[in-house]
């Protein structure tokens with residue numbers, strides 16, 4: 038496009054002075070018949086720039102004025118639709134005479150380094166005084182997600198998410214995010230069962246999240262049981278322990294060629310499948326296979342040693358039972374640790 | 384027996400320690416060698432009578448039960464070819480019982496300063512495929528056909544089956560509108576007499592090389608959470624972007640049409656993805672989940688550049704100019720990544736060679752599998768990095784946008800490899816980690832528009848900022864200045880840099 042040389046509005050809008058912005062607006066009010074087509078675009082662009090600048094400076098009232106002038110100018114340009122969208126967005130957030138929105142904008146534009154806990158607490162105090170509306174809702178969202186995700190503070194995060202959840206007029210997507218954040222905060226605080234119960238009460242149709250919470254609740258109960266049976270296995274093994282474990286024939290019997298072949302097959306096949314499906318999953322499958330094979334190999338070794346020393350029937354049965362439980366416990370821990378439990382529960 | 388117990392516990396502990404804990408994928412970790420045909424010159428796009436009947440269409444058969452349709456839309460000067468589908472032809476006159484269009488969405492299939500394309504869906508019995516457009520809303524609203532101020536364009540329609548037998552066949556319509564004035568808002572409606580859609584507004588781009596400011600969004604990986612996708616779209620629209628780039632993976636399985644239906648119909652309260660897609664041109668890259676399925680190829684009208692070995696009717700990789708920026712969208716999905724990287728790389732090299740940087744000083748690239756990503760799930764794709772980074776370096780690409788990892792990440796400016804490695808050299812950085820005077824490519828991952836989040840990872844030298852969070856990016860270009868801002872869904876600024884060259 039051939040650029041117009043009537044560029045004073047363009048240059049002036051780069052400064053933040055409201056006086057100069059008013060000058061842009063004055064230029065914009067020139068009758069359309071007096072300007073050439075390129076000037077129309079220049080003028081609209083200048084008003085758009087003035088509006089954007091005002092928003093970056095957290096001055097929504099000034100931005101609204103710029104956009105309104107843009108929309109009132111003719112003929113219609115490609116900037117008009119954008120201005121209409123910004124006007125609609127700003128007007129929907131005009132509660133409290135724009136003071137709450139200006140405060141929220143100040144918070145939103147802070148960089149990661151600039152957002153401190155002191156600032157977040159200060160904003161939290163302000164939000165309590167905000168009138169009901171979109172800005173308060175969006176401020177609650179910012180607070181909740183900042184506490185939980187940026188500062189990793191589960192307790193403050195839970196309180197902030199609960200405050201967000203009771204805001205009137207939440208959109209389904211907002212409600213989902215708020216409920217999910219609250220659930221995650223509860224899990225982080227070690228209360229997965231309450232998290233699941235609350236999630237179910239809300240009736241949100243989200244199978245992945247529900248399965249994740251069910252897995253977390255199952256893990257909360259199952260983890261101590263799994264460790265208990267592993268400890269029991271250790272105690273029983275120690276109690277029945279003899280030097281036979283390291284006997285050559287026991288080792289030969291435990292790690293015979295067919296057994297090693299079967300174990301390799303069990304370990305390598307999932308890894309090969311993972312490699313073919315998605316090489317980025319290879320490490321995870323390899324770790325899972327290795328972790329699952331370790332207790333199986335150990336049990337095989339223990340069993341061979343028991344048979345070597347000619348242990349009594351009762352001893353063998355006791356060991357067999359605690360070994361099976363220990364393998365199940367180890368399997369549970371591995372499955373839970375690698376996130377597969379939630380897949381199964383979906 | 385004592386050692387047995389210790390071996391057992393040690394083996395278990397070792398396995399856990401070696402694998403680094405539970406940040407696995409199942410977790411929810413919050414905690415043709417031939418150069419492309421040159422795009423038609425902006426100044427050469429003389430308007431023609433768009434209502435003139437198009438030349439007789441050609442129809443080619445392709446295997447049992449599948450056909451493709453090829454034609455030149457009136458006034459456009461380029462050929463449109465459909466993918467292989469059950470039915471494909473020019474639009475007819477039939478209207479079914481409920482013929483009102485839905486899933487209306489716009490894109491740029493040719494020169495953005497003089498054309499746009501629109502797709503929509505109807506029930507299968509409706510074949511009428513017309514678009515009415517003009518510069519005055521009221522006139523377009525009241526028109527039933529072409530008038531002195533409202534023009535009409537005819538389009539093609541096709542029917543294809545979803546992968547799931549339970550889903551009914553889908554009828555898609557597509558029309559290309561050409562010969563338009565640059566940076567002008569147009570009002571349009573689609574369908575046919577008695578079955579028109581609502582009137583929507585779409586604006587053409589500034590002519591190539593114009594230095595007027597513009598703004599675009601980058602989003603990606605919307606699959607899974609449609610509420611989030613709707614919220615991201617509402618947020619993107621509220622910024623008043625001129626067009627939207629998408630880094631791929633719109634849906635989980637591209638061949639399953641009900642997933643695309645949910646994607647087009649995504650809502651969250653008053654936030655509706657359809658309202659945005661009908662007015663803001665959407666330019667997607669193909670993701671591994673979209674998989675160049677017919678649902679992807681048939682439902683988006685994209686520039687049909689061709690390269691040898693193409694499998695997507697030329698729509699898998701394409702480029703366009705918007706003002707003083709050149710945008711390249713690449714397909715990187717393949718069962719043979721090395722081959723795709725090489726083929727698309729050859730096409731990319733030719734495309735970038737034809738770019739006049741005095742006219743379009745800004746060059747952006749969009750594709751799916753990130754070449755620089757620190758995420759704990761996929762991470763960097765070294766095959767693509769090895770194949771494409773030398774081309775990005777040679778042609779001084781400014782920003783490369785990717786997805787695949789469901790995070791946000793921005794690299795420091797990178798140019799070249801460290802000797803004997805595939806590790807990029809981090810070059811001089813300015814404020815906020817921005818490049819200095821155009822030296823170095825910035826690699827951005829934005830894959831947070833609805834998919835389950837992945838761990839952001841840490842400890843990568845190339846990373847300036849990364850976060851596991853729902854996100855979208857807004858880029859403002861004003862002459863020789865670029866302003867990049869990434870937002871979280873709560874509206875807070877996640878990352879920002881400004882670069883002038």
Ligand SMILES: [Fe+2]
Pocket residue numbers: 632670671672751786787788
């Ligand atoms: Fe992907």
